[in-house]
Amino acid sequence: TELRLVGGPSRCRGRLEVLHSGSWGSVCDDDWDVVDANVVCRQLGCGLALPVPRPLAFGQGWGPILLDNVECHGQEAALSECGSRGWGVHNCFHYEDVAVLCDGEQRPESCEGSVRLVGGTGPCQGRVEILHGGLWGTVCDDDWGLPDAAVVCRQLGCGTALAATTNAFFGYGTGHIMLDNVHCEGSEPRLAACQSLGWGVHNCGHHEDAGALCAGAGHLRLSSGAHRCEGRVELFLGQRWGTVCDDAWDLRAAGVLCRQLGCGEALAAPGEAHFGPGRGPILLDNVKCRGDESILLLCSHIRWDAHNCDHSEDASVLCRLS
The missing domain is CATH 3.10.250.10 (SRCR-like domain)
Structure with missing residues (x-):
């Protein structure tokens, strides 16, 4: 199970989120303690856990609450090895989201082999x-x-x-x-x-x-479609979701994305916000794929912070549901 700490000053401090079945979600603070936090810090390569921070130290999450009543013994290699009520089973609200402070980012970048x-x-x-x-x-x-x-x-x-x-x-x-x-x-x-x-x-x-x-760098999703294999293309980069501009967007690019998502063949690559305009930053523009790339981020594109688009030009795909 992948983890991330969001909303904090570094990757080693923030609100805890876990990835399950393609969705990021939060963890409830029922029974949460420094033993559980230590497992998270170790899994992230962030050293040891500091005392559990105050509630909402890094804000509330959104989306599903994926874990509750987490109980670690301390020797687990990953949070998914700890006991809990099971995926998605909880009696919580987002004001109970767990936050974690690790000491990793306080260590100077002076270690040989870093x-x-x-x-x-x-x-x-x-x-x-x-x-x-x-x-x-x-x-x-x-x-x-x-x-x-x-x-x-x-x-x-x-x-x-x-x-x-x-x-x-x-x-x-x-x-x-x-x-x-x-x-x-x-x-x-x-x-x-x-x-x-x-x-x-x-x-x-x-x-x-x-x-x-x-994997911590870029996750994809298709939004506003009738099923998981069609919709507006959205990309998670730099702890934020954003869209892709339809300049140069074509069936080859859609084919790479559909394959990356496990959605089979690309049927169409509509532009002009076919599934409605998105929100947030426009993260990619002038995406050009050969068609044999393993992931969309390996296709050529102009630099990350450059585009001449607005959300009326958001790119979309329709994949064959599989």
Whole structure:
């Protein structure tokens, strides 16, 4: 089960939300204590839990309340291993949403082998950079693949890896290229524990900088349709939901999205807010897919904060329900 802390100053402090059956929801504070919070902090790679904050420290959530009466013993590797009343069973309201404070973000970014993702819209996507000898440097994309990205995502507490990017997908880095020919099995706790040519040994340029897209970086949903496989395209980035502009939107892009959502074949790619105008930011514009991409975020597009659209141009898809 994926977790996130939202509404706080960092990824290690905020209102607790869990992902279940494609929907994010909150956790009720009945029986919640620091033992339960410690499991969350450990799962997120955020160190130890601080005392449970006051109610509504990071505001109320919205959507489903997914867990209630959570009871952890403390040694669990994930919150989903703890006891509870079961998914969606509760007697709560959102003013009882759990918040968590971990000490992870108070630790300085000075630990040898620390990693970060740079150039994306948040801490869970971007160019991979690793700290060695007090300097940040990049990783070459030779042999870079999903198991390597999975180690980075887990080390950052960003969930599972959606994609491993190459060819400086998130822009060119600067300075040293720290690692090349990285080979991870996928179970390593840190990227520095994976095989490589050694620190600073490479035959690359920054046009080969490796990157990662983690599950904490981008979730998709289709809104306002008659079923889960049709509707207005909405993307979750930077702790907010936003829409996609219909400039250049076509059936190839719709096909990538339908496949990513497990909805089979794309039947149509209507624009002009076919399912009504959305709200919030417009997060993508001029999306152009070849059609063979594994996820929509691997298609080309102009930079994240640039568009010339309004919500009357929101993109939509109709997929074959499967």
